[in-house]
Amino acid sequence: MNKEQYLKELKQLLSPLTKEERDEILYDYREHFDNGMRDGKTELEIINELGLPNEVAENMLEELPDAEQQPKKSNTDYARMIVLAIVLIFVNCIFVLAPVVAIIGAYISLYSVVFTFIFSPFVFLYHSLVNDVGSVIASLFTLGMGISAGVLVFLALLWIGKWIYRIIRMYINFNIKLVRGY
Amino acid sequence: MNTQFKKGILELCVLVLIYKKDQYGYELAQNISKNIDLAEGSLYPLLRRLTKEEYCTTYLAESKEGPPRKYYQLTDKGKSYMDFLIKEWEMFSVNVNELIKEALKDE
Numbered sequence: 421m422n423k424e425q426y427l428k429e430l431k432q433l434l435s436p437l438t439k440e441e442r443d444e445i446l447y448d449y450r451e452h453f454d455n456g457m458r459d460g461k462t463e464l465e466i467i468n469e470l471g472l473p474n475e476v477a478e479n480m481l482e483e484l485p486d487a488e489q490q491p492k493k494s495n496t497d498y499a500r501m502i503v504l505a506i507v508l509i510f511v512n513c514i515f516v517l518a519p520v521v522a523i524i525g526a527y528i529s530l531y532s533v534v535f536t537f538i539f540s541p542f543v544f545l546y547h548s549l550v551n552d553v554g555s556v557i558a559s560l561f562t563l564g565m566g567i568s569a570g571v572l573v574f575l576a577l578l579w580i581g582k583w584i585y586r587i588i589r590m591y592i593n594f595n596i597k598l599v600r601g602y
Numbered sequence: 603m604n605t606q607f608k609k610g611i612l613e614l615c616v617l618v619l620i621y622k623k624d625q626y627g628y629e630l631a632q633n634i635s636k637n638i639d640l641a642e643g644s645l646y647p648l649l650r651r652l653t654k655e656e657y658c659t660t661y662l663a664e665s666k667e668g669p670p671r672k673y674y675q676l677t678d679k680g681k682s683y684m685d686f687l688i689k690e691w692e693m694f695s696v697n698v699n700e701l702i703k704e705a706l707k708d709e
Contacts (some may be wrong), residue, residue, distance in 0.1 A: 452628050452631070452642070454669065455627075455629075459628075467639075470642050471643040476646070477640060480650070509662075
């Protein structure tokens with residue numbers, strides 16, 4: 421385990437607390453790590469001194485009065501979550517799904533452009549070499565152009581793909597947060 | 603050792619140490635573990651409770667190396683609570699020593 425894993429585990433174990441409370445606690449432990457490392461200790465040594473995250477969290481939840489903990493979800497909350505989930509599924513199926521699928525389809529089909537750019541000049545080259553149609557120099561030139569254009573478009577597509585992926589993930593997370601209610 | 607018992611002792615130690623001078627969490631942990639074997643992680647829950655109960659306050663102060671540190675300072679309320687705990691502790695340890703002495707006397 422390292423510092424970040426330790427803090428992450430602690431954060432999860434402290435989920436019954438409010439966000440502000442949790443952030444403050446994590447800040448204290450982060451500071452402890454920083455001070456310890458400036459003192460020449462390794463992350464592992466500091467963790468051994470601190471004790472396991474679940475012990476710390478248990479201790480913390482014991483010490484804090486109940487008022488600080490987030491109220492448990494009631495049945496009406498669950499009903500609200502279920503209704504919201506159903507509404508979201510409908511909205512997503514009707515309005516979101518089709519455009520997203522279309523965009524992804526268009527995106528994938530753009531890879532055929534890359535393929536064309538890179539491989540069609542070979543046809544020229546083949547014809548000029550074997551059938552003696554057109555000049556070899558011109559077809560080599562086209563080959564160079566084609567490959568560079570293909571690589572450029574390919575890189576652009578990778579970049580766009582990364583953003584499409586991010587946006588879709590953000591949207592999914594947004595939906596999850598909406599249903600959970602925080 | 604019984605954890606509940608240890609917690610009480612730890613509370614007293616923390617109060618005495620920050621009475622001597624304001625300290626930040628890591629410093630406190632080092633000073634306590636010099637004398638007492640403890641899981642340093644259990645110090646922060648205690649410090650939060652002491653702050654909540656207004657036995658101490660916190661403030662941030664710049665450090666020469668790195669980010670500011672959170673210092674803990676004893677309040678007047680904390681001081682009288684400390685005095686109370688010290689009296690209790692002294693009485694307790696006198697009584698326990700007495701008990702041990704009497705029990706072993708007849709051996």
